[in-house]
Amino acid sequence: MNTTTDTDTGTGIPATGAAQRIAPVIERFLGGPPPVRIRMWDGSETGPENAPTVHVRSRRALRRLLWQPGELGLAEAYITGDIDVVGDLGDGLRALRGTPGDQEPRLPRPRAADRLRAAGTALRLGAVGPRPPSPEARAGLRGALHSKARDRAAISHHYDLSNAFYSLLLDETMAYSCGYWTGTAPGYGPADAQRDKLELICRKLGLTAGARLLDIGCGWGSLTLHAAARHGVRVTAVTLAAEQAAYVRGQVEARGLEDLVEVHRCDYRDVAGLPGFRGGYDAVSTVEMGEHVGDAQYPAFTALLHSVLRPQGRALVQQMSRGSTAPGGGAFIESYIAPDMHMRPLGETVGLLEGAGLEVRDVESMREHYVLTVRAWHRTLEERWPEFTALVGEETARVWRLYLVGGALAFEERRMGVDQILSVRPDAAGSAGLPATRHGWYADTGRVPLQATAPEREDAP
Structure with a gap:
């Protein structure tokens, strides 16, 4: 040595x-x-x-x-x-x-x-002593796993950090999920990738004016606002996070979308009681929310997706996965970022959707896109480090640095993935009512999707 x-x-x-x-x-x-x-x-x-x-x-x-x-x-x-x-x-x-x-x-x-x-x-070496206290940023959840109260606390731990924090970290779309990087020209950036992702979801769901969309886990409303403002969709937006609900309501009012968007702060298990549920939705979306559902609860979650849709209604699940032998998450992530999060291999999620009566029609991997997305967030964190530390403190900022750098590495090395899974609830005759091809999903973007090559390593900040 x-x-x-x-x-x-x-x-x-x-x-x-x-x-x-x-x-x-x-x-x-x-x-x-x-x-x-x-x-x-x-x-x-x-x-x-x-x-x-x-x-x-x-x-x-x-x-x-x-x-x-x-x-x-x-x-x-x-x-x-x-x-x-x-x-x-x-x-x-x-x-x-x-x-x-x-x-x-x-x-x-x-x-x-x-x-x-x-x-x-x-x-x-003089290093023996009492156990050092854990950093204040560590989650301290109590109660039964995936009870409504504990799930609310888990979501609040991560997403209620503050709207000011996420406004610093994210681009103007406030989309906190994997972007869809369709361009490489100078000036193409994170906001463009997020808008391309939102439009891709709307096209896969076949959203048109007057359609009814249930957005479960709406975050800061990026998809909700895009679908309503661009396509005239009537959206029921659901989130557990108080900060998110307040932000989306403010954006709905500021953009004059009150006639198209309803925002509810509630558990996904309570959506059956919402006004828009009667008669079924034309589409349901859940973008990187399914990881918080839990393993034992996921069959009931997929059953819910089926039940809220009208016949021939479509569901799009964008969800992180883990490699077949990778643990996913880990002690750090579960203690500081996403407590109680559960990821499974992609095939298991597809099987659960099909087991609920949905017909899976398309699966698109976005793993390399998440490397680019997370690295963009990390660059912002480093470039605006003094602002982040002033807002949330040095320790929390270091939590996020470790989270973002480690997350990009996990996607790069295929220990984690992310996929868009499109499924449909067939009608009584077995008809899905879907176009025969993907034509139109990628049309009119003016760009060709990036090749799935290994991304270059990020330079040190």
């Missing part, structure tokens, strides 16, 4: 610095040399010279890992600034994960004896 110390640079740090003392522990935890260079608080270093550098800034970082080994302990050490990555965070995460084909990151897998040795080393 290649090691150096600050004695080599003449600073007088002893050859037995913190890095040299911790190196054997790291090797036991990982089963081999560290994949990154490690710089300790005393300036000593260990690990490969040309690898990304992880800076352990304080003894408290070791204390966090003793109390919470693995992904969550590392994430919380980064959030609090006890650990930092020198240079590009994405490069550091790639190195920690190992090869792109790995489904699990190269993180500590300690046995009892390893933890005992680690505790002894930490004691000698």
Whole structure:
């Protein structure tokens, strides 16, 4: 193993610095040399010279890992600034994960004896002490899993951060979901990709003036407002988040769409009681909301999609998926970003939709588009970092940096995907009432969809 110390640079740090003392522990935890260079608080270093550098800034970082080994302990050490990555965070995460084909990151897998040795080393380094408090940004949900009250709290944790925060992060469409990047010309940006996505959804759903759309999980109303303003659609918009509901109502009033749009803050399980439900909707959309439904509840969710549609009505589900052997989410995401989120492989979701009586007619992968979308959000975060930290604090801003960089990497490496699934409720005679081809979905955009090639890596901010 290649090691150096600050004695080599003449600073007088002893050859037995913190890095040299911790190196054997790291090797036991990982089963081999560290994949990154490690710089300790005393300036000593260990690990490969040309690898990304992880800076352990304080003894408290070791204390966090003793109390919470693995992904969550590392994430919380980064959030609090006890650990930092020198240079590009994405490069550091790639190195920690190992090869792109790995489904699990190269993180500590300690046995009892390893933890005992680690505790002894930490004691000698002065890093032993009480469990450090978790960052305030960590979710603290209570109650039965996917009860209405707990689901409301889970949604509020993420989406009620503040409309001001999301207005800083997102483009003017306020669409917080995967864009559809159909152009590469200079000036084509995130807002264009989101508008192309919204129009694609409207075309797939066959929306025309007077049609009735149920938008479940409407977010900040990007699809609701687009469908109503551009196509004259009558929309019933549903969200659990108070901040989102207030924003959409304000936009409806500002744009003079009160005759076309109703906004309801309610659970998706309560939509049957809404006024527009009687007689059935012509279309239902749910854009990146199904991940919050839960595994056990998803069959009832797909049954609901079927029940709210009139015969020959269409449903479009845009939803994230996980690879067949990838865990999806993870301890950090579930603790800080999307508590109780559940992702499944695409095929399982298709099977559940069909099991509810819907006929799946089209599936379009948008995985590479999400890499571009998340990287655009990350660029905004870095470019406006002082504004974000002033608004939500340093720790929450670091949560989002880790979330966005890690999310882009997950889509890039095919551990996560996202798909648009179009289905229909056939009538009693079995007719779907759909056009025989996709002609018209992509017409009049003036652009050809991007080729599904591996995206270039983002430069360090």
